[in-house]
Amino acid sequence: MKKRILINTGGGDAPGLNAVIRAIVLSALNRGWEAYGIRRGYDGLFFEGGLVRLTRDAVRGITHLGGTILGTSNRGNPLNTPVTLPDGTVTTRDRSAEIIAAVRDGGFDGLIAIGGDGSLHIASHLYDQGLPVIAVPKTIDNDLSATAVTFGFATAVETATDAIDKLHSTAEAHQRVMVVELMGRHVGWIALHAGIAGSADVILIPEIPYDLDRVCQKIQQRYSRGREFAIVVAAEGAFPMGGEPEFKEKARPGAAARYGGVAEILAAEIAEVTGRETRSLVLGHLQRGGAPTAVDRVLALRFGADAVEFAAENKWGCMVAINPPRVDAVPIREAVASLKMVPADGDLVRTARALGMSFGD
Numbered sequence: 001m002k003k004r005i006l007i008n009t010g011g012g013d014a015p016g017l018n019a020v021i022r023a024i025v026l027s028a029l030n031r032g033w034e035a036y037g038i039r040r041g042y043d044g045l046f047f048e049g050g051l052v053r054l055t056r057d058a059v060r061g062i063t064h065l066g067g068t069i070l071g072t073s074n075r076g077n078p079l080n081t082p083v084t085l086p087d088g089t090v091t092t093r094d095r096s097a098e099i100i101a102a103v104r105d106g107g108f109d110g111l112i113a114i115g116g117d118g119s120l121h122i123a124s125h126l127y128d129q130g131l132p133v134i135a136v137p138k139t140i141d142n143d144l145s146a147t148a149v150t151f152g153f154a155t156a157v158e159t160a161t162d163a164i165d166k167l168h169s170t171a172e173a174h175q176r177v178m179v180v181e182l183m184g185r186h187v188g189w190i191a192l193h194a195g196i197a198g199s200a201d202v203i204l205i206p207e208i209p210y211d212l213d214r215v216c217q218k219i220q221q222r223y224s225r226g227r228e229f230a231i232v233v234a235a236e237g238a239f240p241m242g243g244e245p246e247f248k249e250k251a252r253p254g255a256a257a258r259y260g261g262v263a264e265i266l267a268a269e270i271a272e273v274t275g276r277e278t279r280s281l282v283l284g285h286l287q288r289g290g291a292p293t294a295v296d297r298v299l300a301l302r303f304g305a306d307a308v309e310f311a312a313e314n315k316w317g318c319m320v321a322i323n324p325p326r327v328d329a330v331p332i333r334e335a336v337a338s339l340k341m342v343p344a345d346g347d348l349v350r351t352a353r354a355l356g357m358s359f360g361d
Helices: 017-029 096-105 117-128 153-174 189-197 212-224 262-274 294-312 347-354
Strands: 004-009 034-038 051-053 081-084 090-093 110-115 133-137 177-182 202-204 230-235 247-249 278-282 318-323 326-331
Touching: 004 017, 017 034, 017 110, 017 294, 096 117, 110 117, 110 294, 117 133, 133 294, 153 177, 153 189, 153 230, 153 294, 177 189, 177 262, 189 202, 189 230, 189 347, 202 212, 212 230, 212 262, 230 262, 262 278, 294 318, 294 326
Parallel strands: 004 034, 004 110, 110 133, 133 318, 177 230, 177 278, 202 230
Antiparallel strands: 034 051, 081 090, 318 326
8 A cells, every 4th residue: 555654854963864865755655655755853843844755866876975854953852841930940841642633634644753862762752652662772872772782883983093094194193192082971882993993092981980080090001011102082971989970061851961071070180180181072063974985885875775675564662673684673672771781891891901002991
């Protein structure tokens, strides 16, 4: 039967989003279906021009492009929308019923939601409320436990590794300690992979709280051996033993907390303890931008095509997940039940330790 499907992209952008959109649209059109996109997450359901018909022309030549042609939003949770009351106090309301009504009133058979942990929690809730949803996992953090890997991760690691490579030469030229902050609020997959690939001296991740003295001991040991520079890689959610992560902005109604600042603080602390000239660098959104690598393009295209296949099989309520060499349909609820953390005694951590890298513990 002919279907009309909606597509949206939510949360932070990631390299490969456009490849997924293209795969969904072409796979749907080749079945004789219609495909529409929602602009800016779910917001497009509620403003004129917020829905766009996706044709072959609309998705031509976008596989290699970063970002998303539909736009996205991570500043507004439709299940927790801020509302200012007459007395000035701020509360929240759940717009689930409005979203489901808008989809049904538009004559759509279901939604393919592309997003990370937060976006897929929303998708899971909407499915539980009666909206047919298929989820596609997207996050550069690679923190969704039901899939071996998410698209966008490989590109983010490549970007971070390239930056670390460049820091080596300037750090050595000035005999400095360089502290680079990478994305990773709750998990340290990017920092761990890029730190190993970029030959960092210290890697700090949320899963292994660090001791500043041990970080500094590693740096001093390196200088004493005649290597008068050091590279410290820190995930933005890394924190000291007995402490907590640094935040640029605390959580407020309808918006999550914004992590950041660990590199600047660490650089000052390292300089004070060691007496070494220290600089900090925050890569930030550079890790989200740019063209996806070939690995991410292929994975994104696979996810998009399989999402349409699952829709054709009426496997609503599932998330597309890669379990090499297969792509499986996993219940969304199970997929978002827990984050995929870096095992503190896992193979990659053991590899880093064997190479002489410190985790500050």
